[in-house]
Amino acid sequence: xxxxxxxxxxxxxxxxxxxxxxxxxxxEPDIDETAHDHLPPEERVIRISEQKAYKARKxxxxxxxxxxxxxxxxxxxxxxxxxxxxxxxDHKTWATIGKPSSRDEARxxxxxxxxxxxxxxxxxxxxxxxTGFPYSKTVAASVTFAPMTDQEISWYLDSDEWKGVAxxxxxxGKGSLFIESIxxxxxxxxxxxxRELYGMLRDVRFSF
Numbered sequence: 001x002x003x004x005x006x007x008x009x010x011x012x013x014x015x016x017x018x019x020x021x022x023x024x025x026x027x028e029p030d031i032d033e034t035a036h037d038h039l040p041p042e043e044r045v046i047r048i049s050e051q052k053a054y055k056a057r058k059x060x061x062x063x064x065x066x067x068x069x070x071x072x073x074x075x076x077x078x079x080x081x082x083x084x085x086x087x088x089x090d091h092k093t094w095a096t097i098g099k100p101s102s103r104d105e106a107r108x109x110x111x112x113x114x115x116x117x118x119x120x121x122x123x124x125x126x127x128x129x130x131t132g133f134p135y136s137k138t139v140a141a142s143v144t145f146a147p148m149t150d151q152e153i154s155w156y157l158d159s160d161e162w163k164g165v166a167x168x169x170x171x172x173g174k175g176s177l178f179i180e181s182i183x184x185x186x187x188x189x190x191x192x193x194x195r196e197l198y199g200m201l202r203d204v205r206f207s208f
Contacts, residue, residue, distance in 0.1 A: 002207045005129075007056035007079035012165075012172070013192045020194070022208070024078070029055035033081070041085040041094050042138045045123030050134050052079035053127035060129060076206065077127040082191040084109075084167035086118045094119075097167050106162035107153055113167060114178075115147035120167070122188045126200050135200060139193040141184030143171075148178055166191075 003023035006013060017024050029052050036047040056077050084097040097118070100106035119142055126135040148156075161175060162168040169175035171182075171189045187194040201208070 002076070004206075005056060005060060005077045007052045007077050010080075010191055012170075012190050013080060016187065016190065016192045016194065027056040027059050027077075029059060029079075031055050037096075041083045041096055041119070041121045042123075042140065044096075045081045045083050045121045046125070046136050046138055047123075048081040049079045049123040049125040050127075050136055052081065053077050053125045053134060054132075057127055057129050057132070075129045076204070077129060078124070078197075079127070080122055080124045080192055082120065082122045082166050082188075084113075084118055084120055086112060086116070099164055099166055100162055100168045103157055103162075106157055106168040109168040110148060110153050110156065110162075113145045113169070114153070115145060117142055117144040118167070119143075120189045122191060122193055124193065124197060124200065126204060128204075135204065137196055137200060139185055139188045139196050141182060141186070141188040143182050143189060144180045146178050146180045152178070 003025065004017070006017060006024045006026050007029050009028045031051050033048050036044045039047060056079060060077070085094040086097065087094055097109050097112065100109055119140055121138060121140050123136060123138050156162070156174060159174050161170045161173045171179065171186065182189065185193045185195065
């Protein structure tokens with residue numbers, strides 16, 4: 001069985017790979033995620049995902065020799081980026097919602113999402129360390145929130161699930177209590193679309 005290098009600090013992506021039984025090691029690249037703010041969300045997540053992968057490749061090269069003797073499982077880096085976005089009333093532009101930096105900001109985000117449908121975009125990249133070739137894909141899902149009262153928002157904020165996640169909620173936790181429907185991949189909302197990941201790994205002949 002092969003294994004991956006996961007270029008991510010996300011516990012949710014780690015949990016998904018663990019649940020799938022895919023061995024992996026971790027590199028946490030530090031990048032400027034604001035460099036692509038001008039792009040539409042479906043393009044932005046791809047650019048950030050690829051940026052993470054290339055930064056992880058550089059970190060890997062600094063600590064390992066990519067020679068013919070290097071095990072093949074050390075040659076493939078997986079990275080991803082997830083963005084929550086709300087379409088403006090003209091249906092032509094997007095207002096993006098990132099990770100909240102404070103409880104007050106998280107409240108503002110939940111108030112925006114309450115009672116409406118938003119989109120979640122996840123970009124994934126598989127990078128071959130030997131060739132530098134990125135295999136990238138964007139996956140999208142639509143999530144409809146039930147209306148939330150002020151008391152419900154305060155209760156949810158007390159759970160601290162909003163910390164470190166795009167849109168200030170976690171679909172796999174208490175956040176699911178307020179989700180009326182999902183159209184598309186639920187694992188995309190978690191941050192790593194499972195079906196699409198399998199297809200990408202299969203295409204590069206990754207051994208399960």
